[in-house]
Amino acid sequence: MKVYVPMDSAAKALGAEAVVAALHAAARDAGIALELVRTGTRGMIWLEPLVEVEIDGLRHGYGPAAPEDAGAILDGTSQKALGPVEELDWMARQTRLTFARVGVIDPLSLEDYVAHGGLAGLRRALGMTGAAIVEEVTASGLRGRGGAGFPTGIKWKTVHEAQAPQKYIVCNADEGDSGTFADRMLMEGDPFTLIEGMVIAGLGVGATRGYVYLRSEYPDAIRVMRRAVEIARKERVLGADVLGSGRAFDMEIRVGAGAYVCGEETSLLNSLEGKRGVVRAKPPLPALEGFLGRPTVVNNVISLATVPVIFEKGAQHYADFGLGRSRGTVTLQIAGNVARGGLFETAFGITLGEVVEGLAGGTASGRPVKAVQVGGPLGAYLPASKFDAPLGYEELDAKGGLLGHAGMVVFDDTADMMSMARFAMEFCAIESCGKCTPCRIGAVRGVETIDRIRQGDGEAVPLLRDLCETMKDGSLCALGGLTPLPVESVLDHFADEALPRREAA
Amino acid sequence: MSPPLPASDEIEAIIAPYRNAEGPLLPMLHAVQDAFGHIPETAHRVIAEALNISRAELHGVISFYHDFRSQPAGRHVLKICRAEACQAVGGAALADATLKRLGLEWHGTTRNGAVTVEPVYCLGLCACAPAAMLDDRVLGRVDDARMTTLLAEAGA
Ligand SMILES: Cc1cc2nc3c(=O)[nH]c(=O)nc-3n(C[C@H](O)[C@H](O)[C@H](O)COP(=O)(O)O)c2cc1C
Ligand code: SF4
Ligand code: FES
Numbered sequence: 001m002k003v004y005v006p007m008d009s010a011a012k013a014l015g016a017e018a019v020v021a022a023l024h025a026a027a028r029d030a031g032i033a034l035e036l037v038r039t040g041t042r043g044m045i046w047l048e049p050l051v052e053v054e055i056d057g058l059r060h061g062y063g064p065a066a067p068e069d070a071g072a073i074l075d076g077t078s079q080k081a082l083g084p085v086e087e088l089d090w091m092a093r094q095t096r097l098t099f100a101r102v103g104v105i106d107p108l109s110l111e112d113y114v115a116h117g118g119l120a121g122l123r124r125a126l127g128m129t130g131a132a133i134v135e136e137v138t139a140s141g142l143r144g145r146g147g148a149g150f151p152t153g154i155k156w157k158t159v160h161e162a163q164a165p166q167k168y169i170v171c172n173a174d175e176g177d178s179g180t181f182a183d184r185m186l187m188e189g190d191p192f193t194l195i196e197g198m199v200i201a202g203l204g205v206g207a208t209r210g211y212v213y214l215r216s217e218y219p220d221a222i223r224v225m226r227r228a229v230e231i232a233r234k235e236r237v238l239g240a241d242v243l244g245s246g247r248a249f250d251m252e253i254r255v256g257a258g259a260y261v262c263g264e265e266t267s268l269l270n271s272l273e274g275k276r277g278v279v280r281a282k283p284p285l286p287a288l289e290g291f292l293g294r295p296t297v298v299n300n301v302i303s304l305a306t307v308p309v310i311f312e313k314g315a316q317h318y319a320d321f322g323l324g325r326s327r328g329t330v331t332l333q334i335a336g337n338v339a340r341g342g343l344f345e346t347a348f349g350i351t352l353g354e355v356v357e358g359l360a361g362g363t364a365s366g367r368p369v370k371a372v373q374v375g376g377p378l379g380a381y382l383p384a385s386k387f388d389a390p391l392g393y394e395e396l397d398a399k400g401g402l403l404g405h406a407g408m409v410v411f412d413d414t415a416d417m418m419s420m421a422r423f424a425m426e427f428c429a430i431e432s433c434g435k436c437t438p439c440r441i442g443a444v445r446g447v448e449t450i451d452r453i454r455q456g457d458g459e460a461v462p463l464l465r466d467l468c469e470t471m472k473d474g475s476l477c478a479l480g481g482l483t484p485l486p487v488e489s490v491l492d493h494f495a496d497e498a499l500p501r502r503e504a505a
Numbered sequence: 506m507s508p509p510l511p512a513s514d515e516i517e518a519i520i521a522p523y524r525n526a527e528g529p530l531l532p533m534l535h536a537v538q539d540a541f542g543h544i545p546e547t548a549h550r551v552i553a554e555a556l557n558i559s560r561a562e563l564h565g566v567i568s569f570y571h572d573f574r575s576q577p578a579g580r581h582v583l584k585i586c587r588a589e590a591c592q593a594v595g596g597a598a599l600a601d602a603t604l605k606r607l608g609l610e611w612h613g614t615t616r617n618g619a620v621t622v623e624p625v626y627c628l629g630l631c632a633c634a635p636a637a638m639l640d641d642r643v644l645g646r647v648d649d650a651r652m653t654t655l656l657a658e659a660g661a
Contacts, residue, residue, distance in 0.1 A: 013630050013645030045632035178588035181629035216572055217628055219641045255535055257570035260626060274530025276569040292527060334632065336593030341632030364594065373589055409590045427626065
């Protein structure tokens with residue numbers, strides 16, 4: 001009997017290990033020969049731990065499973081039966097390109113990976129010139145998924161054209177934004193996809209070395225990625241002779257040290273070099289003078305992990321999905337106070353309302369939705385009146401929002417929005433790299449000013465607005481430059497909360 | 506009772522595999538901290554010499570990162586997520602209650618040395634918040650009852 005249970009950290013955090021132990025015990029008791037495969041998560045986190053049992057070649061889901069469900073799951077009488085997993089509404093409505101294998105395969109089986117289309121993209125790329133590889137990525141319309149949405153092909157072209165004895169591919173796996181976990185889910189659920197994407201990037205720009213800068217808060221992802229790199233090296237996907245082509249590419253996993261700002265690409269490069277993670281002024285662009293001063297591609301995990309499917313299915317196939325200048329699919333991460341949270345990959349263009357009310361099913365508490373923070377700690381808090389916003393880079397920007405890494409955090413009507421504004425400033429103060437005064441000192445002033453407002457001092461509101469302007473104008477990077485966005489969004493959309501005391505008086 | 510200070514040759518052995526790495530410092534610091542639970546004073550001189558950097562420069566790097574400790578933590582480290590998605594489902598109240606129960610501030614260690622409580626800003630478990638991590642073990646949808654069990658397990 002073939003049974004699948006995720007080893008993704010979200011599944012583990014909800015008790016997957018105890019369920020695995022119970023399944024083994026129940027199988028022993030029933031005299032069933034159990035073949036238990038660990039996978040990534042399908043992304044339906046509200047159903048985790050989600051056990052899948054293969055029946056006539058179809059995987060049937062049972063979840064959320066508890067250890068005491070084990071016996072009934074194995075004998076097919078469990079009340080937690082969900083039917084074939086691929087037919088569940090959440091799965092059937094997705095366009096899984098980047099996440100096609102996540103939750104399906106054993107993440108550390110290269111054989112499984114290849115059986116599900118893995119390495120097809122790399123094999124195609126090995127027959128192309130660097131310039132043609134870069135052209136293919138440009139034609140796909142892929143834009144960086146780390147936050148800024150910069151066209152990946154243009155970045156690669158700069159590195160491709162740079163002349164240097166050594167170039168690098170650096171994967172940004174710092175994923176510090178609250179409400180985001182797509183990078184983690186991909187690395188834990190399909191690590192070879194990221195490796196394959198990095199090799200293709202190396203072939204495209206002429207880089208033979210790569211690093212993944214992975215945050216220390218993700219011990220499971222670190223273990224899986226390290227093991228995957230070892231396997232890839234042993235099987236010659238990495239090394240001096242990639243798949244027997246005579247071309248070289250090798251890579252290493254490096255662990256961050258708990259600094260949010262190290263997700264900013266130049267800070268990340270400093271950190272990778274062993275320095276303080278302060279932000280560098282641009283120019284020079286990392287594409288020209290990046291890691292150790294050499295031309296470097298810095299891309300997000302999802303950007304790089306999307307490259308293999310672009311080469312497998314062709315740039316046009318990818319570009320055919322999407323909206324306006326946002327081509328392909330977006331990996332939405334739905335979190336916070338939601339009935340159904342998780343990862344949903346779909347073409348750009350779905351509206352915020354469809355995500356929050358439709359997919360997420362409203363709040364977990366059953367109370368009305370008050371706000372959604374889109375795009376991490378530097379993203380705006382959007383009220384329900386903005387729910388018609390289609391999710392695309394330009395489209396959301398036009399509504400005063402920021403798509404960022406596409407995390408959405410939902411809050412119900414009990415949320416204290418001024419305390420969220422305060423937290424934005426506090427977070428900026430804690431994580432500031434210290435280089436610019438408006439960010440380092442301004443964020444501390446911001447916390448104090450919000451405290452004054454919360455004590456009923458209405459005169460502090462214009463001060464807070466001014467402070468936000470100063471931070472926007474005088475910050476080198478988006479930490480200081482965009483922290484005002486969530487703060488101002490609270491003042492703009494939840495103005496009645498700015499002065500609770502005074503209104504009560 | 507604090508353990509004896511590690512000898513220089515012990516530290517040299519720990520950092521040796523990274524000597525030829527590109528950007529060796531963070532891997533070295535992680536390796537030292539994995540071995541001793543903190544970055545002991547003796548390590549400063551050894552690492553500074555190995556990389557030919559000043560001790561001031563090294564101190565600047567160590568102090569920049571939240572992860573590196575100059576003193577050992579408790580036997581267990583409990584990280585509680587303070588970030589937005591966890592706040593949306595009561596994370597702040599959970600954190601406050603936990604700290605209050607233990608009589609600690611953030612970064613504090615229980616008097617019996619069992620648990621150090623640290624804030625963390627997102628564990629990527631935002632769809633099953635509030636989240637926490639006890640050593641390397643991830644925990645989702647943590648409520649007061651679950652926290653009580655965890656603290657008991659950790660001997661707090
Ligand atoms: C404060 C700050 C934090 C950031 N954190 C991340 C991060 O965790 N992951 C990421 O991919 N990009 C992050 N970025 C964006 C990077 O600077 C950069 O744009 C990105 O790595 C480029 O890759 P992409 O083009 O594939 O998105 C951050 C930026 C700032 C200003
Ligand atoms: S804005 Fe803040 S984090 Fe960014 S460079 Fe300036 S001080 Fe550093
Ligand atoms: S915000 Fe707490 S785990 Fe992401």
